[in-house]
Amino acid sequence: MVGAAPVRHKSTGAHPGAEVTAGHDVRRYPGFLPVTILCLIVLYAPLIVVMVYSFNDSPSITIWGGFSLRWYEDVFFGLEAGKFKDAAWNSLSIAAMAATASTVIATSAAVGMVRGGAFRGKSASFALLSLPIMVPEIVTAVATLIFFSAIGFTLGFASILVAHVVFCIPFAYLPISARLQGIEGVYEEAARDLYASRAEAFRHVLLPLMAPGILSGFLLAFIISLDDFIITNFVKGAGVETLPTAIFGAVKQGIKPNIMALSTLMLAVSVVFVTVSWLVGRSGTKPGG
Amino acid sequence: MKRERDPRGARAGGSAAGPPAIELRGVVKRYGSVTAIREASLEIGDNEFFTLLGPSGCGKTTLLRMIAGFEDVTEGAIFLYGEEIEGLPPNRRPVNTVFQQYALFPHMTVAENVAFGMQRLKRPAAETEARTRRMLDMVELGGFSERKPHQLSGGQQQRVALARAMAPGPKVLLLDEPLSALDLKLRQAMRVELKQLQEEAGITFVFVTHDQEEALTMSDRITVMSAGGIQQVGTPHEIYEKPRNRFVADFIGETNLLDVTVEEVSGGGRCLCRLANGARLECEAPGAPRQGAAVCISIRPERLSIVMPGGDSLAKPGGGARAPRTVFPDSPAKPGGGDSLTGVIRRIVYLGTDTQYLVGLEGGSGITVRTRNADHAALGLGPGDRAALNVDEGAARLLVD
Amino acid sequence: MAGGGDTGGAGRIASENTPGTWAPLRGWLLAPSWLVIGVFLLAPVGMMLVYSFLTKEFRGGVIWELSLAAYDQFIFDRGLFGDEPPQLEWTYITIFGRSIAQAAAATVLCFLIGFPTAFFIATRPVHTRSAWLFLVTVPYWVNLLIRTVSMKFLIRDNGPLNEFLLWTGAISEPLALVNTNLAVQLGLFYSYLPFMVLPIYASVERYDFTLSEAAADLYADRWTTLRLVLIPAVIPGIVAGCILVFVPSLGAFLAPDLLGGAKNFMIGSLIEEQFKGNAGNWPFGAAASMILLSMVLVALLYYARQQIRGERAG
Numbered sequence A: 001m002v003g004a005a006p007v008r009h010k011s012t013g014a015h016p017g018a019e020v021t022a023g024h025d026v027r028r029y030p031g032f033l034p035v036t037i038l039c040l041i042v043l044y045a046p047l048i049v050v051m052v053y054s055f056n057d058s059p060s061i062t063i064w065g066g067f068s069l070r071w072y073e074d075v076f077f078g079l080e081a082g083k084f085k086d087a088a089w090n091s092l093s094i095a096a097m098a099a100t101a102s103t104v105i106a107t108s109a110a111v112g113m114v115r116g117g118a119f120r121g122k123s124a125s126f127a128l129l130s131l132p133i134m135v136p137e138i139v140t141a142v143a144t145l146i147f148f149s150a151i152g153f154t155l156g157f158a159s160i161l162v163a164h165v166v167f168c169i170p171f172a173y174l175p176i177s178a179r180l181q182g183i184e185g186v187y188e189e190a191a192r193d194l195y196a197s198r199a200e201a202f203r204h205v206l207l208p209l210m211a212p213g214i215l216s217g218f219l220l221a222f223i224i225s226l227d228d229f230i231i232t233n234f235v236k237g238a239g240v241e242t243l244p245t246a247i248f249g250a251v252k253q254g255i256k257p258n259i260m261a262l263s264t265l266m267l268a269v270s271v272v273f274v275t276v277s278w279l280v281g282r283s284g285t286k287p288g289g
Numbered sequence B: 001m002k003r004e005r006d007p008r009g010a011r012a013g014g015s016a017a018g019p020p021a022i023e024l025r026g027v028v029k030r031y032g033s034v035t036a037i038r039e040a041s042l043e044i045g046d047n048e049f050f051t052l053l054g055p056s057g058c059g060k061t062t063l064l065r066m067i068a069g070f071e072d073v074t075e076g077a078i079f080l081y082g083e084e085i086e087g088l089p090p091n092r093r094p095v096n097t098v099f100q101q102y103a104l105f106p107h108m109t110v111a112e113n114v115a116f117g118m119q120r121l122k123r124p125a126a127e128t129e130a131r132t133r134r135m136l137d138m139v140e141l142g143g144f145s146e147r148k149p150h151q152l153s154g155g156q157q158q159r160v161a162l163a164r165a166m167a168p169g170p171k172v173l174l175l176d177e178p179l180s181a182l183d184l185k186l187r188q189a190m191r192v193e194l195k196q197l198q199e200e201a202g203i204t205f206v207f208v209t210h211d212q213e214e215a216l217t218m219s220d221r222i223t224v225m226s227a228g229g230i231q232q233v234g235t236p237h238e239i240y241e242k243p244r245n246r247f248v249a250d251f252i253g254e255t256n257l258l259d260v261t262v263e264e265v266s267g268g269g270r271c272l273c274r275l276a277n278g279a280r281l282e283c284e285a286p287g288a289p290r291q292g293a294a295v296c297i298s299i300r301p302e303r304l305s306i307v308m309p310g311g312d313s314l315a316k317p318g319g320g321a322r323a324p325r326t327v328f329p330d331s332p333a334k335p336g337g338g339d340s341l342t343g344v345i346r347r348i349v350y351l352g353t354d355t356q357y358l359v360g361l362e363g364g365s366g367i368t369v370r371t372r373n374a375d376h377a378a379l380g381l382g383p384g385d386r387a388a389l390n391v392d393e394g395a396a397r398l399l400v401d
Numbered sequence C: 001m002a003g004g005g006d007t008g009g010a011g012r013i014a015s016e017n018t019p020g021t022w023a024p025l026r027g028w029l030l031a032p033s034w035l036v037i038g039v040f041l042l043a044p045v046g047m048m049l050v051y052s053f054l055t056k057e058f059r060g061g062v063i064w065e066l067s068l069a070a071y072d073q074f075i076f077d078r079g080l081f082g083d084e085p086p087q088l089e090w091t092y093i094t095i096f097g098r099s100i101a102q103a104a105a106a107t108v109l110c111f112l113i114g115f116p117t118a119f120f121i122a123t124r125p126v127h128t129r130s131a132w133l134f135l136v137t138v139p140y141w142v143n144l145l146i147r148t149v150s151m152k153f154l155i156r157d158n159g160p161l162n163e164f165l166l167w168t169g170a171i172s173e174p175l176a177l178v179n180t181n182l183a184v185q186l187g188l189f190y191s192y193l194p195f196m197v198l199p200i201y202a203s204v205e206r207y208d209f210t211l212s213e214a215a216a217d218l219y220a221d222r223w224t225t226l227r228l229v230l231i232p233a234v235i236p237g238i239v240a241g242c243i244l245v246f247v248p249s250l251g252a253f254l255a256p257d258l259l260g261g262a263k264n265f266m267i268g269s270l271i272e273e274q275f276k277g278n279a280g281n282w283p284f285g286a287a288a289s290m291i292l293l294s295m296v297l298v299a300l301l302y303y304a305r306q307q308i309r310g311e312r313a314g
C-alpha cells in the first residue's frame, strides 16, 4: 500500500495522465515565463527605442537616417546647450546637496529609531518619516508652494533644495535603517566596554558597519532628487530650471532628437547609479561578510 | 538569599585586606513586570576565578551586564574595589567583557581589535603596539594580527576576544559563556588555558556558564543561580559535596533525591531519617531540622556501593548490628547510622569508566548507584538480582528545600 | 546540560531591550527629521487645508477671508456670477471618477502582468534571482519624465510601435493611441509596474512551497492550488502592491498630461492647472488636493488594517 501510493496518485489524479511525465514541480506555472518576458519588453521597449533614435542622423524623428552622434553634439554645443548646462548644473548640485542633507538626517533618525529602544510615539515617528512617500507628489507640491508663498519665501534654487531634502529623507532612511537592523547591538556594547565614548563608538564601530547602507541611501536619494519633476515644477519659481523641467518645457513643443540624446544621457547616469547601489548593497549584505 | 561564607576566610583567594573586587549589595533587576534578578548580594575577591552557574534564563547575563554597565540596577548597589559604580557608563568602568559571540569588530583586523581599548584610553602608540603584540603572543596568535575576524576559526576568534578584553589591563574581566560556541575538544583545552591565563595575569575573572563541568573544573568559587536568585555560593567542592538545597543538588552532577521524615535529631549536625519504605538512614543536616519534618535528602550515586545479600561479607567482623555490609574486602567498612537499603537491580548501564546500577528499593522508589570499573571488576550481577546498598559516611545530606 | 546553547546572551540586540547606547540621545537623533518633515511638509499640508477655506484672488494667491467656495465649486454650478440656483456640477466629479477608474484599471493591469512576473522571479534559483529583480527595477530608477516621454515617442501616430504593427500587417492604418484614455492607462501601467512586482515577489519568496506540495498531494491541480493556497498566503504582498500602484496613479500628473491631452484630464492635471497659468484658483486647487489626500489616506488606512490583521494571523 505504501509503495503503491505515489503511483496511484499519478495515474488516477484529478487529471489522469496529465502529470505523469517528469516531477510535479509546484513552482512551475505554464505561461508565467512569457508574461515575465512581456513585462520586460514593456519596461524596456520605450527606453531602447529612444536610445536607438538618439543616434539617428536624420532631423526627423520618424525616419532612420543612419548612425550619428550629432544630437549629442547638439546637446553639448548646440543652440540650447547653455540652457541644458545650467539645468544640469542645477539638477546635479541640488541632488548632491539634498542627498547629503537627507542622508545625514536619515542616518541620525535611523539610529534613534532602530537603537532607541521602545518609546512612546515610535509609530508616530515612523509615520512622519514615511509621510513624504505616502503623500502624493502633487499634493506635496501644492502644499510646499502654498507654504513658501504664505511665509513670503522667494521661489528659486533654495526652495527647490528644501523641498528635495524633505522628500529624499524616506528614501535615504529605508536602506540605512534596514542595514542598521542587521547590525547586532553587541558591537557598540563591545566598543563602549573598551572605553569608547558614544561618539567614538559611533565613529569607529557603528559608522563603518553602516557604511554600505548609508551609501545606498545616499545614491537612492540622489536619483530620486534627479528624478523629480512635479514638486520642482511647482516650487522652482521663474528662471531656475532643472533637467526634468527643462525637458518638460521642450517636449511641450514636440519630441526633438536632441531631447532624446539628453534623455539617453540621463538614463545612462541613472543606470550607473542604480547598478553601483545594487552592487554595494549586495557586497555588504552581512556585516563582516 | 543568604550568603554563605567561604570557610577559608571572607573570600576565597582574596587578600585579607582591602575591599572585594566586586560587591553586590541587594541588587534587584526588573524589566517592567519581569524580575530578572530577585535579590543578589555577593562578594567577589581580588584575583578570584568566580563563576556564575545556572540554567538558561536564570539571570547570569543580566547580572554580568549590570556589572559591565550595560543595564542599570533597579535596586541595590554594585561596588568595584569599594567604590560604587552605579551611573558610570561602561566606558568609565575598569572592567572588560568577553562577549558570548565574541563581538569582534568585523571591519577591523585582529590587531586593530586588540588595540581598540588602549587607543580609546589614549595610551601612547608605541605602548599600544607593543602590548597588542604581547597580548596576541600570549594567546598564540602572533602571526594573525593582520587578518580579519571572519578569517579565523571559532577558537581563534575566542582567543582574540580574550586578548582584546585583557589588553587594556582591566581590574576585572567578565566572561559571558565564552566557551559555549566552541566544540567539545576545544572547549576542554580552553578551560585549562583560561584558568592558566587568569592565574598568570592575576586579575579577577567573573565567568558565566550554564555548564557545570566547566564551572567545577575552573573556578575558585561558584555561585549557583536559579530563577533570578542565588542558591548557593561556595568552592566547587562545597557546591558538589554539600549542596544546600534541592536545586543545587539536582543541577550539579547527578544525584538521588529521596523524600524522608526526620526521626531523631542527633547532635553535631546529624539526624536520623526514615525513608518511605521504613528504612532509616543517618544524614548530614546543615540546618537545624525539626523532628517529624518531611524533608528531602541527596545521595550522590558514586557514594553508594552494592552489597550482595548472602555474600561472605555479610557478617563482616567489626561491623555493628547495623554495620554496612559490602562484598568488597578492600573497601573500608564505615559505620553508618541506620539500616542498609535493599532492593532489586532493575537495569545496569555500562559507562566506560563506571557502571551504573538502577536499583528499585523496597517500597517502590528507584535509586542510582555508580561504581568505578577500575576498582571493582564485574560484580557478576544482573537485572533481577537482589542487592543491598552501602551509603558512604556523610554522603546522605539533608536539603533545606 | 553542556552543549545546550544559551539563547539569552550575545544574540540579544541592544535595540530590543537594553536602555542601549543611543536611547538617551533618542530625542536629539530624531529631532532633525521631525523638524524638517514637520516644518516643510506637515505644516504645509496644514496650511493647504487652511487655504482651501479661503477666498481666491484672481491670478493666483488668496484673500484671507473664510469661504466654502472651493468645495462648493467642486460640487455645484451656480452660474457665471454665482447667483443662479445651484445645479450639480459634473466636471470635477467626472475628473475624479476618471482618475479613480484609471488608477483602478492600472492596478488591475499591473497585477495581471506583475503577479506572474513576481512569481516567476521568486521561483528562480537563488543566484539568478537578484539579477532578475534588478532587471525589473532598473526602469523604475530612470527618470519618470523620460520614461513617459519615451512611451509617447513609442506609441505616437507614426511612431515605432505603429510602424512595427503596420510592417507585420497586424493593422492596416496607424492606431491613434496618443491623447486617449488607453494611452494614459499604458503610461500609468508602465510608470508603476515595478511597485506591483516587488512586494509580491517578497511574499512569494517567503512562501513555503511544501504547502503547494501538500495541496498537490491532496489532488489539487496547479491552478486550484494557486487560487486556494498560494494566493491567500501571499495576500499581504498583493495588497501592498495594489496600494503602491493605486496611490501614485491616482495623483499622477505626467502620464495624463503628456499622453492624455486635454480631454483626458486627471486630478493631477486639474490641480496643476490651478497653480500654473492664469486660470489659477488656489483655494480650489488646495481643496482638490485635500480631497485627493483624503482618498489616499483612506487607501493607506485600509492597507495598515490589512497588515495588522495579517500580523495577528501570524
Ligand SMILES: Nc1ncnc2c1ncn2[C@@H]1O[C@H](COP(=O)(O)OP(=O)(O)O)[C@@H](O)[C@H]1O
Pocket: B031, B034, B035, B036, B054, B055, B056, B057, B058, B059, B060, B061, B062, B063, C006, C008, C009, C016, C017, C018
Ligand atoms: N530586556 C529584557 N526585558 C525583559 N526581560 C528580560 C530582558 N533581559 C532579560 N530578561 C529576562 O531576564 C531573565 C534572565 O535573562 P538572562 O540574564 O539573559 O539569563 P541567562 O544569561 O542566565 O540565560 C530571563 O527570564 C529573560 O527573559
Ligand SMILES: [Mg+2]
Pocket: B057, B060, B061, B062, C006, C007, C008, C009
Ligand atoms: Mg546568558
